[in-house]
Amino acid sequence: AQTVTQSQPEMSVQEAETVTLSCTYDTSESDYYLFWYKQPPSRQMILVIRQEAYKQQNATENRFSVNFQKAAKSFSLKISDSQLGDAAMYFCAYSVWETSGSRLTFGEGTQLTVNP
Amino acid sequence: GAVVSQHPSRVICKSGTSVKIECRSLDFQATTMFWYRQFPKKSLMLMATSNEGSKATYEQGVEKDKFLINHASLTLSTLTVTSAHPEDSSFYICSASRVTGELFFGEGSRLTVL
16 A cells, blocks of 8 residues: 655744755555645645656746655655745645546645744 | 535534535536545545446445445535534545546535534
8 A cells, every 4th residue: 555654743944944844655656646735724735746756857836846756755845935825734645647536645744834 | 727615614513413515626527526534633534536426435444334425416526424423523625636637625624523
């Protein structure tokens, strides 16, 4: 079974600084997808960034970028120029493409605090 | 962007009653919908996968007779918590998948069973 592990229950960062959230996963599949989701206090799940395992290039979305190390099964999220609105719970997630849709396996989450 | 709506956002019920939560994809046809449960400060746990017109597939350990899922159309899936008890109190989140595999989440529904 696939598992996703986030070893940092809580992280904090100063506004405008950079923070990296860690995620490791375990799978026997060769083709899969990895995601970072943000869940603010409203509880709405928001997709931050997505990475296809077959792509060697790390995904980036504005201030958000990932460090995808396939051999090490590591998928960390870097948030640059942190903003107060970045404060939220962040979940790392994994899925294998299925014709019936994407069943996501989530990590335990990292609560990010942004200090002004 | 695509919108997935859940209703109600909050519901309080008495122990022993049944509660229905709706998940609608407002601007696309969802081939598959997923139901998750989330405890406070915890991760999302997949409960079941539902495909339009067929029986839901439940994850191991999820009681299918307690959590009834119906996916009657390409835009609506419902989760019914039958004979609810206080331990069923939780945050329930649905997500809907487009044919392309793109996934969208609802706003969630908080159930409190007294």
